[in-house]
Amino acid sequence: MSADDDDITEELLADAGKLTGLSLELLGLDPHPDDMTAEQRLQFDPEDLEEMAAASPEGREESVRRTRLLAGLLWNSSGILIDQLFRDLGTLGTLEEITAADIAGTSVLSSLPPQFASGYDAKFTQKFIAVAADVTASLVRGWTAPGCLAAELAVRCLLDQAAITEDIYELDLPEDWRAGVEEVLLEDAESTALYSDDAEAPAPAGNLGFDQWFTPFAPGDSVPPYACA
Helix, strand or coil: CCHHHHHHHHHHHHHHHHCCCCCCCCCCCCCCHHHCCHHHHCCCCHHHHHHHHHCCHHHHHHHHHHHHHHHHHHHHHHHHHHHHHHHHHHHHCCCCCCCHHHHHCCCCHHHCCHHHHHHCCHHHHHHHHHHHHHHHHHHHHCCCCCCCHHHHHHHHHHHHHHHHHHHHHCCCCCCCHHHHHHHHHCCCCCHHHHHCCCCCCCCCCHHHCHHHCCCCCCCCCCCCHHHHC
16 A cells, blocks of 8 residues: 555545444444443344454454445545536536437446436536435435435445545455445435346336436435426
8 A cells, every 4th residue: 555545544534523424333333242232232143242242352443444434435435426526517518419428438427327328418417416415415414315216326426436436545445345335325226227237128117217317206205406496
């Protein structure tokens, strides 16, 4: 690891405390049995509790550090995501006609399902920015499940950005961190079907239809007013 890598690691660890909307436990850190209430301990099998308690202080410290690094990475990536979405919006403003190749060359929109690339115009991007900003705000104010399909896609774009930073700096994150985070942030996600490789799959309908991406999944689900306009 280079000196620059050390710098980014320390920066991300410092950012970890800013991610107040998700606990380290939600990000995969196993709590120590001594820190649990009696009711919380009942949620685990005795064998699991014994394994948690057997972790060495050094091993526990390393697990905490890796999970804090993940928390800082998510916080840092949320800012990069919005910044790059504005960059994509600026790029679209210079084009007379938007093609799939144009979208493939963008920073964030290229992560969205490519079969709908022709619809990723400036107005769509503005609405997607509003939704993405709301999603990233949940990382601070307290996590709430995505209220529409566009919000689910914004989460996937956020994790894509986090994965890019991980690859660049070879960060020492928890094993299979992305699968664990997706399980928490995208539980029962509908957007998975949009990335299907099945060429014979029927055209998406209902909530998956492109014209429904900013429509709340159900009454009470929150979507920014601008995105609903």
